[in-house]
Amino acid sequence: MYSTMSLFTCDRVLVPIDFSEVSWKSLEETLNFVPDSSHIYVLHVLSRLLPVEPGVIWQTVNDQTRMQSVVNLFEQRYPKSNHKNLHFEVKIGDPSAEIIDYAKNNPIDLIVIASHGYTGVTRFLLGSVTERVVRFAQCPVLVWR
Numbered sequence: 001m002y003s004t005m006s007l008f009t010c011d012r013v014l015v016p017i018d019f020s021e022v023s024w025k026s027l028e029e030t031l032n033f034v035p036d037s038s039h040i041y042v043l044h045v046l047s048r049l050l051p052v053e054p055g056v057i058w059q060t061v062n063d064q065t066r067m068q069s070v071v072n073l074f075e076q077r078y079p080k081s082n083h084k085n086l087h088f089e090v091k092i093g094d095p096s097a098e099i100i101d102y103a104k105n106n107p108i109d110l111i112v113i114a115s116h117g118y119t120g121v122t123r124f125l126l127g128s129v130t131e132r133v134v135r136f137a138q139c140p141v142l143v144w145r
Helices: 021-033 063-077 095-105 120-126 129-136
Strands: 013-016 040-046 087-092 110-114 141-144
Touching: 013 021, 013 095, 021 040, 021 110, 021 141, 040 063, 040 095, 063 087, 087 095, 095 110, 095 129, 110 129, 129 141
Parallel strands: 013 040, 013 110, 040 087, 110 141
Antiparallel strands: none
C-alpha cells in the first residue's frame, strides 16, 4: 500500500466506513500508512429514517440516538485513548453525496474507500457508492478491495 499511497498528498485523508470488514481494513491500512492520525477523517453515513418505520412511529428511535449509537460503536473499536487525534463524524443522507460533499467542504486530499465488489443484479439494485464517489469526487480516490 505504501507505493500506491505515496503518489498522493496525505495531509487530509477521508476514510468513509460502513462498519463492514472491508471498510475496517481500509481504515487500518490508512492508519498504518499515515503516521499522524490527526490527518485522517473517518465518516459514516446513516440513511434517512422513513416516517413509517416502527421506531419512528413508536418514538423509540431518532436521528440523535442513531448517531450516538454509531459513535459508541466506533469508539469501542477505536478508543480515544489510542486514537485521540482521529476525526470521526456521522452524517445522515445519501452516502455518496455526503462523502463527496464532506471531501469538498473539508479540503480532503485523498479518499480511501472500500469496495464490496458487488456485480450483476446486486450492484444494479444496491447501486455503487464507491463508483459514484470515484466519478464525482474532486480529489483522488483510492479504492480498497
